[in-house]
Amino acid sequence: xxxxxxxxxxxxxxxGLGIVILLFIRAQFARVVGFVAIVLGLFSLVALSVPQxxxxxxxxxxxxxxxxKTPTDLAAIGQKIFFSKGQCxxxxxxxxxxxxxxxxxxxxxxxxxREFIFESLTQPQAYIYLDYRHEGPPKEYPARMPYINKNPIxxxxxxxxxxxxxxxxxxGEPISVSPSELEVPxxxxxxxxxxxxxxxxxxxxxx
Amino acid sequence: MRHQGGQLQQxxxxxxxxxxWLSVWLLAxxxxxxxxxxxxxxxxxxxxxxxxxxxxxxxxxxxxxIAQLHLLLAGFVLGVPIFAWVCEIVGWKSGEKRYxxxxxxxxxxxxxxxxxxxxxxxxxxxxxxxxxxxxxxYLTDIFFPSFVFYCILFLLExxxxxxxxxxxxxxxxxxxxxxxxxxxxxxxxxxxxxxxxPNSWATFQASPVVIAEGTxxxxxxxxxxxPTWWPVNIHRLIANVVLGGFMCGAYAGIRxxxxxxxxxxxxxxxxxxxxxxxxxxxxxxxxxxGYWLMREIYQYNQQMGITLMGGFLSWLFILQAMLIGVLFxxxxxxxxxxxxxxxxxxxxxxxxxxxxxxxxxxVCLGVWMTPHSLxxxxxxxxxMGGTHHPLLGVFGVMSAKMTVANLMIxxxxxxxxxxxxxxxxxxxxxxxxxxxxxxGVLGVAAIVVIVLGVWGYFVPAIVRINYFSTSQVLIVLFVxxxxxxxxxxxxxxxxxxxxxxxxxxxxxAGYALVLxxxxxxxxxxxxxxxxxxxxxxxxxxxxxxxxxxxxxSPALGYAAAFMALNTFLFxxxxxxxxxxxxxxxxxxxxxxGGGEKGKLPHGVPAMAGGSxxxxxEQ
Numbered sequence: 004x005x006x007x008x009x010x011x012x013x014x015x016x017x018x019g020l021g022i023v024i025l026l027f028i029r030a031q032f033a034r035v036v037g038f039v040a041i042v043l044g045l046f047s048l049v050a051l052s053v054p055q056x057x058x059x060x061x062x063x064x065x066x067x068x069x070x071x072k073t074p075t076d077l078a079a080i081g082q083k084i085f086f087s088k089g090q091c092x093x094x095x096x097x098x099x100x101x102x103x104x105x106x107x108x109x110x111x112x113x114x115x116x117r118e119f120i121f122e123s124l125t126q127p128q129a130y131i132y133l134d135y136r137h138e139g140p141p142k143e144y145p146a147r148m149p150y151i152n153k154n155p156i157x158x159x160x161x162x163x164x165x166x167x168x169x170x171x172x173x174x175g176e177p178i179s180v181s182p183s184e185l186e187v188p189x190x191x192x193x194x195x196x197x198x199x200x201x202x203x204x205x206x207x208x209x210x
Numbered sequence: 211m212r213h214q215g216g217q218l219q220q221x222x223x224x225x226x227x228x229x230x231w232l233s234v235w236l237l238a239x240x241x242x243x244x245x246x247x248x249x250x251x252x253x254x255x256x257x258x259x260x261x262x263x264x265x266x267x268x269x270x271x272x273x274x275x276i277a278q279l280h281l282l283l284a285g286f287v288l289g290v291p292i293f294a295w296v297c298e299i300v301g302w303k304s305g306e307k308r309y310x311x312x313x314x315x316x317x318x319x320x321x322x323x324x325x326x327x328x329x330x331x332x333x334x335x336x337x338x339x340x341x342x343x344x345x346x347x348y349l350t351d352i353f354f355p356s357f358v359f360y361c362i363l364f365l366l367e368x369x370x371x372x373x374x375x376x377x378x379x380x381x382x383x384x385x386x387x388x389x390x391x392x393x394x395x396x397x398x399x400x401x402x403x404x405x406x407x408p409n410s411w412a413t414f415q416a417s418p419v420v421i422a423e424g425t426x427x428x429x430x431x432x433x434x435x436x437p438t439w440w441p442v443n444i445h446r447l448i449a450n451v452v453l454g455g456f457m458c459g460a461y462a463g464i465r466x467x468x469x470x471x472x473x474x475x476x477x478x479x480x481x482x483x484x485x486x487x488x489x490x491x492x493x494x495x496x497x498x499x500g501y502w503l504m505r506e507i508y509q510y511n512q513q514m515g516i517t518l519m520g521g522f523l524s525w526l527f528i529l530q531a532m533l534i535g536v537l538f539x540x541x542x543x544x545x546x547x548x549x550x551x552x553x554x555x556x557x558x559x560x561x562x563x564x565x566x567x568x569x570x571x572x573v574c575l576g577v578w579m580t581p582h583s584l585x586x587x588x589x590x591x592x593x594m595g596g597t598h599h600p601l602l603g604v605f606g607v608m609s610a611k612m613t614v615a616n617l618m619i620x621x622x623x624x625x626x627x628x629x630x631x632x633x634x635x636x637x638x639x640x641x642x643x644x645x646x647x648x649x650g651v652l653g654v655a656a657i658v659v660i661v662l663g664v665w666g667y668f669v670p671a672i673v674r675i676n677y678f679s680t681s682q683v684l685i686v687l688f689v690x691x692x693x694x695x696x697x698x699x700x701x702x703x704x705x706x707x708x709x710x711x712x713x714x715x716x717x718x719a720g721y722a723l724v725l726x727x728x729x730x731x732x733x734x735x736x737x738x739x740x741x742x743x744x745x746x747x748x749x750x751x752x753x754x755x756x757x758x759x760x761x762x763s764p765a766l767g768y769a770a771a772f773m774a775l776n777t778f779l780f781x782x783x784x785x786x787x788x789x790x791x792x793x794x795x796x797x798x799x800x801x802x803g804g805g806e807k808g809k810l811p812h813g814v815p816a817m818a819g820g821s822x823x824x825x826x827e828q
Contacts, residue, residue, distance in 0.1 A: 010771050017774075031468045032785070038721055039781055042728050043774040050529055050770030056522040058763040060747030060756070093516050105512075149513060155752035156513075 011051050018044035061088045066161050068185050074168055074178035077185075081169030084162050089151065091166070097173065105148070112174030117167050124151040124163055161185045260344035261758045269341035270760035271772070276334045278735055278776040279783065282453070283327035285446070285734065286784070288401045289454030290320040293488045295394035302387060312481060314378050316458055321375045322791035326783065328364070342758075345749045352421065353411055355430040360407045367400040405450070406443045410434035413442050415750050416741065417510045437510040441503035448499050451492035453734065456727040459485025461788055463723030466715070475713035482715075482723050483548060487626070489726060490541045494623060494690065497534075497615050498683045505675065507744070514751065518744050525766055526740050528581050531611070533736065535575030537729040538618050542571060544722045545625040551714045553633040560628065567621045574614035574621075582606025604667075609674060613663025616682045620656060623690055627697055633708035636700050644700055648693050655689045658682075731780060735773035743769075 017040050024037025071077055085091045094105040111120070123131050127148035151158050158166070168180040263269045294316035301309030339346050350357070374393045381390035410433065417438040421429050462481035469475040508515035517523060546564050550557040580602050604610065638644070659682050666674040743763040745751045755761075763769075 007765075007767055010767055013771070032464065035464055035467070035721070035724055038724060039728055039778065042725060043732075043778055046529075046533075046732060047767070047770050047774045049532065050773075051767035053525040053528065053766060055765035055767050056525070057765045058517075058522045058743065058746055060761040090513055093513050093521060149511065153752075155511075155748060 007051055007055060011048060014044045014047040014051065016044075017041075018048070066159065066165075068161070068182075068187055071165075071182045071185060074180060074182065075172070077165045077168040077180055077182055078172040078178055079169075080162075081165035081167065082173075084158065084166050085169055088156070089158055089162070089166055090156055108170065108173075110174045112167075112171035112176045114174075117171070117179050120167050120170060121163065123148065124158075124166075126150075159186075258343065258347075262341050262343070263759075264341070268760065269337075270758075273334070273337050273341060274772060275776055275779070276330060276337055278738060279780055280327065280330035280334050281738060282731060282734060282776075282780045283323055283330060283783075284405070285450045285453045286457055287320050287324050287327050288405050289450030289452070290316050290458070291394065291397045291401050292451050293455060294320065295391070295398055297484075298391060298394060302391065310382075312484065315481070316454075317375055317378070318791055319458065319461065319788060321371060322787050323784065324368075324371060326787060342749075345754065348750065348754055349411060349414075352414070352433045353430050355427050356407050356410065356434065360404070363400055363404050363407065367397065367404055370397045370400060402447070405446060406439075409442050409446065410436070410439050412741070413438040415748075416514070416745055417507070418750050418753050438503065438506050441499070441506045445496070445499040445503050448492050448496050449734070452489050452496060453730050455485050455488030455490075455492060456723070456730045457485075457784065459489055459723040460727035461485070463720035467717055467720040469713075472713055479552075479712045479715055479719075482544075482719070486541060486544050486723060486726065489730070490545075490622060490626060493537070493541065494619050495687070497619065498687075501612070501679065501683070511751070514744050517746060518740060522763070523740055523743055525581065526736065528579050529766070529770070530733065530736055530740075531575070531579040533729050533733050535571075535578060535618075537726055537733070538622055539568075539571055539575070540722050540726045540729065542567065542622055542625045544719060544726070545629045547715060547719050547722070549629055549632045551716065551719075552710050552712065553708050554711060555708055556632050560632065563628065567625060570621050571618060574618045577605045577614045578611050578618075580605040580610075607667075608679075609663050609666035612666075612679050612682055613659055616659045616686050617656065619686055620652065620659070620689060623686075623693075624652065627693060630697060631701065631704075633706060633710060634701060634704040635707045636704045638700055638703050641700055644696055648696060651689055651692055655685045658685055728777065728781070731777045732773060735776050736770075739769050739773060 021037040021040035021044060024040070025034055028034060028037065066080070071080065091108075095108045097107070098109045099107060115123075119130075122129055127150065131148055149156060152160070152163060164180050164184060168178045171178045171180070261269070264272060294313045297309050297316065298313035301307060301311075301313060370393055374390065374397055377390060377393070381387055414433050414436050417436045419432060419436045421432050423429075424432075459482050462478045462485050466475060466478035466482055469478055504515070504519070507518065519527060546560070549560050549564075582603060636645075662678045662682050666678045669678065746763065747756050747761040748754065749756050
């Protein structure tokens with residue numbers, strides 16, 4: 004039997020027991036217990052009738068460099084990370100959304116350079132913390148883009164590069180991230196992905 | 211045994227896909243049933259033990275139950291001293307012994323629960339050390355100085371409570387009474403610190419801060435002062451008063467139902483009124499404290515905020531809305547019954563306002579519990595044009611909910627004012643002007659709250675969060691802080707047209723008081739689950755990952771079953787404690803019978819509504 008059904012039966016039994024007590028028992032305290040049982044049983048039944056979502060810890064995915072042959076393979080891994088370990092979909096949407104609290108990422112791979120995206124993920128305080136939409140000096144948002152390369156998300160550089168590849172592919176852009184850029188464990192790291200030399204303002208002009 | 215977290219989680223995912231949560235739990239039970247020592251003996255790697263488990267119920271669930279019972283008891287024993295002490299002060303200032311006796315009765319309930327609270331705290335500590343050594347080692351390393359401080363606080367609190375309770379009758383008059391009141395103040399002071407010290411441990415888990423190198427004291431202090439510490443302190447301080455008030459009200463409600471003499475009925479009717487009043491008094495500012503806490507969570511970490519309100523915990527807040535709505539309805543209903551039954555002849559004049567307030571409360575509750583995304587089939591979603599209903603979807607966002615929450619607070623406040631003024635005729639020359647002013651303030655406030663709520667849909671989130679929502683709160687606070695003293699002054703010179711009659715409330719009044727208490731307890735279990743689950747698979751968010759087999763958060767239905775179980779266990783535990791504590795009361799006069807009936811105390815606005823008739827005072 005499904006666990007939800009089982010719990011619903013228990014809830015119904017508790018409510019039924021409460022009703023029986025109220026109908027047939029005269030002792031005051033017992034009647035109060037019956038009343039409380041009805042309330043608690045109804046509460047459980049209501050809770051069981053809403054969508055049941057558990058929260059599982061993210062699967063420990065191993066980034067297997069050997070399986071990444073083409074940029075498209077990289078983008079496929081990036082898509083998985085976007086919707087799981089990266090937790091990007093928790094805040095961002097791809098396409099218009101009434102409930103998303105953060106920018107719509109549809110077409111972002113075409114609007115922004117890969118360097119700017121990398122900077123936004125690893126140094127959000129450099130530019131995107133600041134609200135440039137209004138007149139006057141930029142103001143800080145009350146809620147902030149987290150550091151994606153630090154805990155609690157803690158994506159590795161390879162994972163970030165694959166997310167960038169996904170964003171570019173999703174936007175219809177050619178993927179500029181190459182599998183040769185991936186860091187192999189035990190080997191010297193490849194050349195770092197640099198943000199624009201002239202800093203965030205120059206990168207922002209790419210928008 | 212180290213743990214088998216990874217293997218079990220993989221199996222959980224696989225089985226969940228086959229729709230079998232029950233089979234998942236059977237499998238988990240199967241794992242748990244294996245003797246842990248046996249597994250350890252089979253060659254687990256050497257090293258410090260990170261987790262232990264218990265077969266059957268599981269370590270996480272047993273900690274859940276014990277922690278919840280401890281927190282509920284703690285909320286009660288920390289909330290009651292606040293209003294017991296205030297009640298004693300009222301008795302001392304007014305010279306009315308009945309308030310002193312009521313304060314003593316509250317303290318009796320508190321004292322009898324105190325040892326059980328400490329007992330469950332001790333059990334919880336043993337369980338945490340036993341089942342979660344990895345986490346406890348980490349927290350001890352950071353917070354050890356606060357553990358020492360906590361132990362000292364308990365010694366001080368216990369000594370003060372003994373003196374306060376056992377010295378009550380001996381310290382009745384003059385300087386001794388002043389000293390007794392001072393003891394009450396100390397009791398509350400130590401209780402406050404006893405609450406905020408463990409709050410720092412729990413809030414550090416949710417919103418940890420970077421701890422630089424330094425002395426043990428400096429590190430503990432840095433960890434204590436984390437972003438959600440003070441919002442939780444304030445929220446829990448107010449919530450403890452609400453819990454204590456409604457639980458005392460429920461106690462009085464049950465005693466009222468079982469009362470055999472008119473003296474008992476009068477006394478417990480009055481006690482029920484006071485308990486409900488205290489609960490409502492605390493309930494009015496509580497949503498504001500909750501809003502502040504939620505804001506700090508969002509400020510600290512947007513993902514945690516979205517997990518709570520937009521992610522897998524979002525439906526929990528719909529349940530919360532339902533419980534709060536029932537609580538508001540129950541508290542108001544009790545006020546309305548009080549007007550109808552305690553002030554004979556007043557029911558006709560208040561029928562229309564009561565009906566209007568009931569409709570407003572029901573509409574507000576409906577809006578508050580409307581979810582943003584509906585559970586819809588593909589066909590239904592296509593017809594709606596998405597998962598959001600074109601009309602109801604509008605009510606699923608914070609702007610609507612902040613508005614209706616503020617309106618419900620205003621309505622509840624007006625129920626209290628109505629009750630306070632019922633059966634009285636103002637004689638002040640400026641009474642008409644004052645009444646017009648108060649009506650104007652209330653009307654304008656309600657309109658402004660609604661306007662800000664509607665306007666909030668059309669402004670950026672930052673404007674709504676920083677300015678509109680806070681303005682709504684400030685307006686409601688302004689209304690309460692303006693109308694309350696004005697009413698108090700008006701009623702000081704008012705003449706009583708209808709004497710208040712106690713002991714005439716129907717049995718459903720007692721059940722309403724019990725319902726309110728159960729709602730508050732359920733809310734505490736619900737929000738405790740929310741707080742724990744917001745950390746998802748982290749012991750300390752972003753710092754120490756939960757690598758045990760219980761790193762998942764169960765679905766709401768399963769969690770609600772545990773909440774209901776915890777609530778029931780707590781109610782039975784408290785019923786037992788109160789029964790034992792009051793065993794000797796049967797047959798004793800409560801001291802409130804006979805004599806002059808219906809004489810109301812003067813100038814005691816905080817206990818508006820008077821008290822039972824004077825009688826044979828002990």
